[in-house]
Each structure stands twice: as structure tokens, then as C-alpha cells.
Amino acid sequence: MKASSDQPSIPFSRLGRGIQPPVIVDLMARALANPELLSLAAGFTDNAVLPRELVGRFAAELTNSGLEDEPLQYGQNQGRARLRELTCERIATHPGERLAAFDPAQLFITNGSQQALYLAIQAICDPGDIVLVEEPSYFVCLEMLKGLGLRPIGIPCDDAGAILPGALDCLLRTLDENGERERVKAIYLVSYFCNPSSRSLELDEKVAVAEALLANGYAIPVIEDAAYRELYFEAPHPVPSIMSLDAFASFPKLYLGTYTKSFATGLKVGYGYCSHAAWLGKILGIKGHQDFGTAHFNQSIIERVLDEGLYADHLATIQQHYAHKAVVMHTGLLAGGLLDAGWRWEQPKGGLIFWLRGPDGADLRMDSAFCQRCIEHGVLYVPGDLCFSSGKPWHCARLATGALPERRLREAAERFAEVARRL
Numbered sequence: 001m002k003a004s005s006d007q008p009s010i011p012f013s014r015l016g017r018g019i020q021p022p023v024i025v026d027l028m029a030r031a032l033a034n035p036e037l038l039s040l041a042a043g044f045t046d047n048a049v050l051p052r053e054l055v056g057r058f059a060a061e062l063t064n065s066g067l068e069d070e071p072l073q074y075g076q077n078q079g080r081a082r083l084r085e086l087t088c089e090r091i092a093t094h095p096g097e098r099l100a101a102f103d104p105a106q107l108f109i110t111n112g113s114q115q116a117l118y119l120a121i122q123a124i125c126d127p128g129d130i131v132l133v134e135e136p137s138y139f140v141c142l143e144m145l146k147g148l149g150l151r152p153i154g155i156p157c158d159d160a161g162a163i164l165p166g167a168l169d170c171l172l173r174t175l176d177e178n179g180e181r182e183r184v185k186a187i188y189l190v191s192y193f194c195n196p197s198s199r200s201l202e203l204d205e206k207v208a209v210a211e212a213l214l215a216n217g218y219a220i221p222v223i224e225d226a227a228y229r230e231l232y233f234e235a236p237h238p239v240p241s242i243m244s245l246d247a248f249a250s251f252p253k254l255y256l257g258t259y260t261k262s263f264a265t266g267l268k269v270g271y272g273y274c275s276h277a278a279w280l281g282k283i284l285g286i287k288g289h290q291d292f293g294t295a296h297f298n299q300s301i302i303e304r305v306l307d308e309g310l311y312a313d314h315l316a317t318i319q320q321h322y323a324h325k326a327v328v329m330h331t332g333l334l335a336g337g338l339l340d341a342g343w344r345w346e347q348p349k350g351g352l353i354f355w356l357r358g359p360d361g362a363d364l365r366m367d368s369a370f371c372q373r374c375i376e377h378g379v380l381y382v383p384g385d386l387c388f389s390s391g392k393p394w395h396c397a398r399l400a401t402g403a404l405p406e407r408r409l410r411e412a413a414e415r416f417a418e419v420a421r422r423l
């Protein structure tokens, strides 16, 4: 790119001034640029289990001319009707969900769930507004909120990421006392195999969130990000979504899901299910302005896979694959002596992430000596401070098991443990 000093300056908008490239983009670029640097950072899935045969088969079929609803043509802004129907059916397969509760007219298809999240936030938040988040939370969302000039505020959680009873109540009262009530526009929960904590919200925890909000008069939009819900290892998490829990009946609700983790990442197809007609209308309006519809061809491929009943088998294969990789990572960290060195983590029951807590006082931030040493040792992780709204504490690390093949994953765990043991 041409040096910026040669170019005339442009007066950027408020959004343009605040926006920084997300750290995740840099982490992905580093991982792609240097295969010797083993990335436990980037949120890739595993190339080994991408559905090449299925995508190839349907891509070929779909390029046959003369198909109704031509897949190589533009489609509907909201997404393909049949895919929306099939997606509602998928959500309803999870414990505690009922098909009757999901109306395809309230579901919209997006370029990954990231786009759905962005559109939903844009529709309800102005700069300076507050979004309540778990601690830790999905760092790409935190950066996105900050980029939009919003203030993510963390609900106090314990060391493993469980919401502390009473803490939300306390937080809401404090916000009230500080005159911030009107600024609180949404709460964002990553409630299944969370990125980064890997834990799922328990029923009483979820109900307590709804009760605290209602008790304090905050009937605000609730966004539930279920990106990893389908990637369970042995059994689905038994707790129903906010859509099916009575405790959330009176809230405007948005449920986010994606086919990028569970099927073909590069097709970048995700979705949102919105309980609130006006909010949905705004989301669709913004999407219309932005792209007037997610890639029709990509949607058609996933639709065909679902329609032919081929999705569940693929999912079962990848669930087993990622369960095994989680064992490889866990065993690697144990073998690396991290428990004795004062590190803690829970063994995930689903998803692609390990959430490690180093010894108290450890500094694992991006510019720390520890991070530098990891890079010199050829291993990359996401510093945990990025996952906290306030940027603190500094002693946590997010390790992703998705991208690396088993042998390289074992090596990466070894490399990380070697540096971590000597912290």
C-alpha cells in the first residue's frame, strides 16, 4: 500500500476515527503467513473435517442451469425461505426447544453470526451506550462494541466465568445510582461452550440473570450467542435457549447461531432469530442497505445438505474430532506440568477453546515478555485481557484447538507449557 504520508488526509467519521482493525484479523493473518508459528489463537476450524465432498457435490448440482430459485442469482435480503425453515428445525432439535416456538419469518440469514451481531447492535445502540457482557466475553464482540463507541460493562463472574449470584443486581443498582439506566441497551451472553471460558450457562444462572434484570426494571434486549452450541462432545448442554425459557418471556430477544463452526467455515453463513418485530425490521433494513442478502449460492449448499438429511452425520464426525483434540490439548498441558506450576483450566465439554488462568500476578498481555517468549518459541495465543471489558486481569490466556492438526496441536501445547512453566 502507498505510504499514507503521500496521501491527502480525509476527515473520518466518528465511527471511522474510532475503528481499529480487530486483533483477530491480525492473529489470523499471522497464522496464515507463517506455518512455523503454531497458532492457538486464530478461530479457524480444522481443515481435516471440512465437508469437501458434500460441498463439492452440491456445488456441482447447484450450477446445473434451470433450477428454480437460481442459486447463482441474488436471493432475498432475509435469506432463503427453505433454509430459514430448516434452520428453525435445527434449533428445535436442542434440549428444551419446541419447533412451534420458532417461526421462519423471524429468522434471518447473515454472513456469519458476526454480521447478525453487528446489525443487531447497530439497530439499538448509540455511541456512549452500554452493553452488559460476561467476564470474560467474546473478545471480537468487545472490540466491535468499543469500535462503535459503546461501553461494554462486565457482569462480575468467578474465575471460571460463572456469573456471581447477586452481582448483576448490584451492578444494575450502581448503574441506576450513576444515572446510567437509560444508556443500558442490551445484555450479551455466550451461553453455550463460551468463547473464551468454554463453560455453558446453567439454568439457575440464566434464570437469575432474567430475574435480576426484571427486578431492577431493565426489560432490555437480550442477545444470546450460541455459536458453539452444536459443537458438544458427548451430550448437548441441557439448558434451553432464552427463546424457550419462561423467565425471558417478556424481553426482546435475539438468538444467534452459525454454520461456520459446525459445517463449512468459509461459506460464512450464520443466522439470527429475533422475537421482536420492530427490532427485526431494523436489522433487516440495515442488512438491506449493507448487502441486500447473504451469498445465495452458499446458503443453497447448506440448505441442500440439511434438506437431504446429511448434516447430522457430518456434525457427529466433527463433534468426535474436536472432543479428541480437546483431550490432546488437556493431556499436553498436564504433561507440560502446568498444574504444578499454578495454572488452572476446566476441561471443555464442547467448543474449540481452553481458558487458562496463570498464577496470580502473571502478565500475559500482547506486549508482555511472556507473549514475546511464546512467539519466539513459535506459539501464538490470545491474551486473556482482551476478553475482559476493562482489560483486566492479565493472567489469563485463550487457547484454541480448532486449526492445528493433532500432531501440531500437541507440539503447540508443549511449546506453550514450556514457556508457561518458567513464568
Ligand SMILES: Cc1ncc(COP(=O)(O)O)c(C=O)c1O
Pocket (backbone or CB within 6 Å): 043, 111, 112, 113, 114, 115, 138, 190, 194, 195, 225, 227, 257, 258, 259, 260, 261, 268, 269, 270
Ligand atoms: C462466540 C462467537 N460468536 C460469534 C462468532 C462469529 O462467527 P461467524 O461469523 O463465523 O458465524 C464467533 C467466531 O469465532 C464466536 O466465537
